[in-house]
Amino acid sequence: MRVIDEPQYSAAAFCKRLEERFARRADVMAAIGGDDRLNPGDREEFMDRDFKHAAVLIPVIDRGDDAHVLLTQRAEHLSSHKGQIAFPGGKIDPGETPEEAATREAWEEVGLNDNAVQLIGTFGDYYSGSGYRITPVAAKVRPDYEMVINEDEVASAFEVPLSFLMDRENHRIESLTWKERERHFFAMPFMDESVNPPVERRIWGVTAGIIRMVQERVYGG
Template sequence: MNSTQRHLGSRLNVNFDIRQSIAKALAAPGDRSSDFDLNPTAQIPAGQELRAAGVLVPIVVRPSGARLLLTKRAPTLRHHPGQIAFPGGKVDERDDGPIMAALREANEEIALPTDSAEIVGCLPPHETVTGFLATPVVAIVSNDFRPTPALDEVAEVFEVPFRHVLDLTAYSIQSRRWRGEQRHYFTVPWGPYYIWGATARMLHALADRMNEHADRSGLA
């Protein structure tokens, strides 16, 4: 066996270990998360139905360890400009559920080919204060994928060490005024990137599961 074959075999083993660890955590029973977890007095307006959505939680395994891909939304967007988010969006008539919606949106937003993402599983849906029921779809992304952001939607694509977002001590709870009330939310900043709100809450839910149910030793 030459050095290239040994390296490929090692990388495949690492991918398998990470995939198995994540799959084990996602298979554990648990309740869905919500922006209202920290804001029990806040309520969605009466009569407003939750809209189904899917967001992709893309993980790529680099030689230095597993990395999470996130986007910074374009500053020109009407909703949540400049915020950190997963690729994703609402389920529409073209989609056969939230997994397809997450993959379609990831292709549109960062040019991720569908066949470059291996679905590992899903977290329970997350309820947002903006009226969405978003299913986080966790996927292992091909190591050779290079994102191309759709600049009308995405200003930047960046990577965060997966181990960082699994570290529960990296999270804090902060607050700000929103719609006349003090709203509390999770944050998990990384360098210049302020990751907060629904994105941080969904990552916190994943971190909870990974810490309780998975072996993190291979995540680097």
């Protein structure tokens, strides 16, 4: 595991870079992404599907020169993506904007309130093989935020250095067989040393795909 230790990965630098990209290359930031990137054979099938619209919050926590990103592990009893690592988020209710849905879900899942969250920008939608059209919303979070985990939805929550997630050397391409077809996906295994004993957090699938999309659009590649 390699972590870049540079001020460019502070929350302030990330937000500034993000705002500049939205201002100068809005077309790039609004471009759609999805699981079909690594599975081009799924592209035609994607076009014929009805996707459920959802939104996720990408909470970048201000930790000085070393910003962190808040992620959750979904509860094991959930009907979809149980036990997987995810951003706070969920389905968009009727009449909601993606930004409203993302912040509402972050409040419901981990207790992030409006006073701790400053929205930065909204990326183009990410289409998942599981049938969701996900709108990622980036936000800066105060370091003194209070976490209240909703155990009905979230098993645990943890922070990962932004420098780790934005380092392409930590991005792997893995595969598994699903519905009798080999599917490829990004994976970013992270050793969480904030707990004792340390635990490997397996960031993969849609969450890793969104992280890769952010990395490419904000830092290049």
